[in-house]
Amino acid sequence: MKNLLPFITSFFLPGIGQFILKDFKKGGIILASYIISTFLILNLDFLSLIPFWFPHIIIMIWAIFGVYDIIEERDGKKSATRYLAFSLLIVIVLFPITLTLLTTGIFKGAEFVTNEYLNEDRxxxxMNKISTELSLYKNHYGTYPKNYESFVSRKPIWGSWKADSWKNPYKYELIDSLNYKLISAGKDGIYLNEDDIIRRN
Structure with a gap:
């Protein structure tokens, strides 16, 4: 692993591989070149046509071959080539796969937490806000609205009130002119069972 690390770090931050191999002078030159060239491209207008990643590619290749030369001199060409090949495999294949799996896991975990703990509170x-607006409507018109869809369409900002946090449509029942029932199907998306969330006036 100690011989793979200089190659791997050179892909992401050129010059660090040389530092790991204790070639501080060359590592400093490569790292400084990378930082300065990137800064100039990002900040000078006449260099704006050059993609910001271009100096990274050039200096990365310089750094990788520098690492290769050091390891070749120390351990031989065969070992240096093997370490370079393994590093390419890790960076090009294994690293993206690991990153994808990690990202997917994070999103799935966030989705689980949201479904289990946050959606109910939201x-x-x-529903409390909707109940408040329904009461204001009743105070103004003397009765609750007959049609919930028409009610929430009165203001564009109420568009999200058509469905709960699980994306299930709210069910609105006008019992009589003075009484209503607003129902969320809850986490399971099935109405009229124990996990329903119900608001009445």
Whole structure:
């Protein structure tokens, strides 16, 4: 691993591989060249046509071959070639796969936490706001709205009130002119069971 690390780090931050191999002078030159060239391309207008990644590619190749030369001199050409090949495999194949799996795991974990713990609180909070607006409507018109879809369409900002945090449509029942029931199907998406969230006036 100690011989793979200089190659791998050179892909991402040229010059660090030389530092690992204790070639501080060359590592400093490569790293400084990388930082300065990137800074100039990002900040000077006449260099704006050059892609910001271009100096990275050039200096990365310089750094990798520098690492290769050091390891070749120390351990031989066969070992240096083998370490370079393994490093390419890790960076080009294994690293993206690992990153993809990690990212997927994070998103799935966030989705699980949201579904298990956050959606219920968000839905309850939203239903309280809807109940407040329904009461204001009733105070103004003397009755609750007959059609919930028409009610939430009165203001564009209420568009999200058509469905709960699980994306299930709210069910609105007008019992009589003075009473209503607003129902969220809850996490399971099935109405009229124990996990429903219900608001009445």
């Amino acid at each position: 839905t309850k909070t939203e």
